[in-house]
Amino acid sequence: MSATLDLPRTAARSTQLVKASERSTHDPFEEIDWDGLPVDDSAFHLPPELLSLYGTTAWDEMTEPERIAYSRHETVALLGAGIWFENALMQIVLRHLVDIPVTDPMHRYLLVEVADECRHSTTVREAAPVLVNEIVALSLNPDVFEQLGIDGGLMIAASNPHYRDNVVAGLSKLTSFLTEIGVIDDDHRTPWLERGLVAA
Helix, strand or coil, X not given: CCHHHHCCHHHHHHHHHHHHHHHHCCCHHHHCCCXXXXXXXXXXXXXXXXXXXXXXXXXXXXXXXXXXXXXXXHHHHHHHHHHHHHHHHHHHHHHHHCCCCCCCXXXXXXXXXXXXXXXXXXXXXXXXXXXXXXCCCCCCCHHXXXXXXXXXXXXXXXXXXXXXXXXXXXXXXXXXXXXXXXXXXXXXXXXXXXXXXXXX
């Protein structure tokens, strides 16, 4: 039996995740030509069913070009939310590291995760201005709807159960792992619930 299999479940999982990170880590400055990155407005920038207005009356009233333009703006807003989320995650993880022995495989994994999150945030920061000349702070930013003239868009999107379910489902693997290792515990679950990042 291998040493990995002898470790407790969480430690074994941490070891697997470190190996996965080693295979999938990329340098956003070395591997992407940001100056030459084309923007294709002939297609959606996110799958339509993932957009916050999808399935609403506002969506039905939009033309196809309007939907595509909206998808580009919402993609940038989502990138901005990604930076916020990853910064918040890094702060939580770094605080959590204080309580973990440096010899624990989870400690190593969480350090690797913080480094990966830094690279993700850097990638997001570089991609957003390519699509739109600003980074917005939240995925449901009122500016997106205002710039595109979608009356009541923010309220419609925020109350769209299809969108809320997509957010929770998309984050479920991460939030389950963070719950398993104690990062999202009873004391820290409320902010995740308030932001619609975990199921109630």
